[in-house]
Amino acid sequence: MAQRNPTLDRPVAIDTTAIRVREQGIERRARFRSISEPLGLLIALVVLLIVFSLLNDRFLTIGNAQNILTQASIPLIIAVGATLVILLGSIDLSVEGVMGAAGMTWILLTANSRGGEGLGAWAWVIALGVALLFGLANGLIFTGLKVPSFIVTLGMWYVGLGFATILYGRDLFPRLEDAALKGWTSQLTLGLPNAFWLALLVIGIGLAVVRYTRVGRVALAIGNSETIARAAGLPAFRVKVAVFAIAAVLSGLGGILATIQLDIGSPLVGSGLLFIVIPAVVIGGTSLGGGRGGILRTVLGVFLLTVLNNGLILSGVDTSWQSAVSGVILVAAIVFAAWSHRDRLGVAK
Amino acid sequence: MSTTVTEATPTTDAAPRPRRRIPGRHAWQAVGPIVIFVAMLVVVAILTPAFIGGGGLAIVATSSAPILLLALGQAMVLNVGSIDLSNAAIALLGAILLALTLGPVAGAAPLVILLATTLFGAVNGFLVATFQVPSFALTLGTLGIFQAAALVLSGRTTVYVSANSEVTSTLYQTGIANVPMTFWIAVVFAVVLWVMMRYTRVGRGLTAIGKNESAAIFSAVRTRSLKVLAFALSGFAAGLGSIAIIAQAGSASPSGLGSDLLLPAIAAALIGGTSISGGVVNPLAVIFGALTVALVPIASAAIGIPTQAQSLVYGVVIIAIVALTMSRNKSSIVK
Numbered sequence: 125m126a127q128r129n130p131t132l133d134r135p136v137a138i139d140t141t142a143i144r145v146r147e148q149g150i151e152r153r154a155r156f157r158s159i160s161e162p163l164g165l166l167i168a169l170v171v172l173l174i175v176f177s178l179l180n181d182r183f184l185t186i187g188n189a190q191n192i193l194t195q196a197s198i199p200l201i202i203a204v205g206a207t208l209v210i211l212l213g214s215i216d217l218s219v220e221g222v223m224g225a226a227g228m229t230w231i232l233l234t235a236n237s238r239g240g241e242g243l244g245a246w247a248w249v250i251a252l253g254v255a256l257l258f259g260l261a262n263g264l265i266f267t268g269l270k271v272p273s274f275i276v277t278l279g280m281w282y283v284g285l286g287f288a289t290i291l292y293g294r295d296l297f298p299r300l301e302d303a304a305l306k307g308w309t310s311q312l313t314l315g316l317p318n319a320f321w322l323a324l325l326v327i328g329i330g331l332a333v334v335r336y337t338r339v340g341r342v343a344l345a346i347g348n349s350e351t352i353a354r355a356a357g358l359p360a361f362r363v364k365v366a367v368f369a370i371a372a373v374l375s376g377l378g379g380i381l382a383t384i385q386l387d388i389g390s391p392l393v394g395s396g397l398l399f400i401v402i403p404a405v406v407i408g409g410t411s412l413g414g415g416r417g418g419i420l421r422t423v424l425g426v427f428l429l430t431v432l433n434n435g436l437i438l439s440g441v442d443t444s445w446q447s448a449v450s451g452v453i454l455v456a457a458i459v460f461a462a463w464s465h466r467d468r469l470g471v472a473k
Numbered sequence: 474m475s476t477t478v479t480e481a482t483p484t485t486d487a488a489p490r491p492r493r494r495i496p497g498r499h500a501w502q503a504v505g506p507i508v509i510f511v512a513m514l515v516v517v518a519i520l521t522p523a524f525i526g527g528g529g530l531a532i533v534a535t536s537s538a539p540i541l542l543l544a545l546g547q548a549m550v551l552n553v554g555s556i557d558l559s560n561a562a563i564a565l566l567g568a569i570l571l572a573l574t575l576g577p578v579a580g581a582a583p584l585v586i587l588l589a590t591t592l593f594g595a596v597n598g599f600l601v602a603t604f605q606v607p608s609f610a611l612t613l614g615t616l617g618i619f620q621a622a623a624l625v626l627s628g629r630t631t632v633y634v635s636a637n638s639e640v641t642s643t644l645y646q647t648g649i650a651n652v653p654m655t656f657w658i659a660v661v662f663a664v665v666l667w668v669m670m671r672y673t674r675v676g677r678g679l680t681a682i683g684k685n686e687s688a689a690i691f692s693a694v695r696t697r698s699l700k701v702l703a704f705a706l707s708g709f710a711a712g713l714g715s716i717a718i719i720a721q722a723g724s725a726s727p728s729g730l731g732s733d734l735l736l737p738a739i740a741a742a743l744i745g746g747t748s749i750s751g752g753v754v755n756p757l758a759v760i761f762g763a764l765t766v767a768l769v770p771i772a773s774a775a776i777g778i779p780t781q782a783q784s785l786v787y788g789v790v791i792i793a794i795v796a797l798t799m800s801r802n803k804s805s806i807v808k
Contacts, residue, residue, distance in 0.1 A: 286785020
């Protein structure tokens with residue numbers, strides 16, 4: 125302890141040129157990547173649009189464009205939350221379960237074929253509250269008990285499904301009776317589907333949160349290096365819980381919208397959405413390790429997958445292939461993203 | 474470093490001695506799974522007294538066979554510190570392939586299926602090990618691919634075995650002590666894995682990866698090929714699982730028997746004392762893990778939880794077990 129290092133006794137002039145040159149190089153590459161990656165996605169999207177419109181003349185119509193926007197809305201809303209979670213370096217697999225739980229809560233509290241008075245706006249509040257509880261549970265178990273997020277949220281996925289199944293009981297499917305809400309998601313306002321307006325609002329708020337609020341900035345810092353973030357005195361605990369809560373509320377909102385779209389309540393209302401949301405975030409270029417990426421890139425990712433699915437279905441490809449398409453894209457995207465980080469001594473879990 | 478302080482504790486001066494073990498944790502790993510199973514059994518026996526007399530245990534063992542097989546495979550992957558979210562989808566795809574091929578090629582079909590599922594697992598492992606990607610994300614992707622393949626091959630309906638169903642069904646209809654061979658095959662597989670993990674270089678290497686992958690690399694453990702092996706074993710186990718499914722049901726469908734095995738299998742592996750962060754596995758204890766999980770539907774029905782909501786129980790069980798058994802310290806980073 126008390127021993128002194130003789131070399132530290134006098135200041136040594138160190139030539140830092142090499143370090144500075146290296147840092148400048150890293151910065152240049154990062155700036156290049158932040159432009160080139162979204163550009164690559166845009167080009168891919170345009171190529172897809174061209175290919176599908178050549179294959180099928182029903183593809184490039186106003187009707188189908190509105191269709192695609194409606195289809196993209198729910199994944200967009202959920203992907204905003206998923207991006208925040210992945211920016212932390214964590215993952216939220218509970219999306220489909222929370223959707224089921226919130227959607228089922230909502231329809232049972234709204235005017236439906238099983239009878240009972242609808243609670244109107246309160247149904248939304250309570251359903252989103254249920255989703256919030258799931259998110260808080262995710263966040264608190266993950267952060268407080270230090271259980272890896274993939275295992276907490278994997279468990280919570282099935283807890284959500286079970287919760288919805290218990291609410292559902294053994295009765296008939298509850299059908300939406302509220303005439304004002306039937307088909308609300310795909311109805312047009314100013315030429316765009318209502319659900320898409322809602323998605324735009326969520327994206328706008330999400331962008332503002334990441335850019336201007338403490339939660340967003342701290343989340344990015346945690347994703348970059350949690351050790352440094354904590355050492356700097358940032359409120360890592362609260363921010364992590366908050367991010368999981370936000371993600372779950374957005375999943376819940378997605379669940380309600382999906383229920384409106386489906387017209388009936390089902391625990392499996394979110395089925396397959398995880399396979400759009402996670403690949404979309406990853407191909408958007410948000411790193412699974414955290415700290416790098418953003419919501420706008422995810423938006424591009426969602427559109428890429430939605431256009432691909434829509435185009436494939438219009439071209440007569442069986443819908444059964446959908447999860448395979450997303451699966452292949454997810455595998456390709458994570459392999460591509462990990463390519464430059466491979467290392468002989470690298471460790472991957 | 475400083476000598477005056479540590480003299481109070483003589484352990485540091487002693488000659489090289491066997492590595493100290495944490496007694497509580499070690500004892501729990503040996504008997505914990507059995508204790509949980511017996512406790513669960515007692516609860517079920519009290520709630521439904523007819524259960525023990527009516528051959529309930531044989532029923533539990535029977536229904537645990539596919540869960541046990543998948544759990545053993547999952548335990549191998551968890552042991553190297555990864556997770557295989559696709560193994561249940563591989564088992565289901567295998568079952569559909571088996572139902573389709575059993576008619577045309579009879580006895581060769583199970584072998585072909587085992588080969589195919591082992592290959593699927595090995596591809597997972599190859600991608601994880603070569604490209605150093607997180608296994609939960611990669612196997613989530615391949616889960617989607619296998620699921621779609623199962624949907625397309627089955628045409629979204631139930632595929633019945635057209636002929637030669639006796640090749641597999643004998644495994645279900647014959648048995649020892651009223652328990653079908655499918656369960657005993659799983660037990661034998663567990664014993665083989667146990668021997669491998671305990672006495673072979675390969676087994677020790679696998680555990681070394683789970684304990685500390687960097688250290689394993691520096692100790693010249695062939696980490697990449699061993700990881701591929703762990704995932705291939707998971708695929709092989711899934712193949713055995715698909716044979717068990719067909720032996721029992723005689724048909725396979727994307728939503729039928731075996732479609733919801735992912736969580737029960739992970740739960741069984743974890744109840745069996747497998748560590749989620751790797752480096753701890755006991756295939757023999759996983760047997761009791763699987764038996765416990767097979768008791769869940771019976772127990773939850775006895776308590777009054779509707780059987781469709783079992784997934785809730787599995788979800789809670791998994792979170793609770795990992796929360797209780799995670800080794801953690803204040804400064805560690807958990808993603």
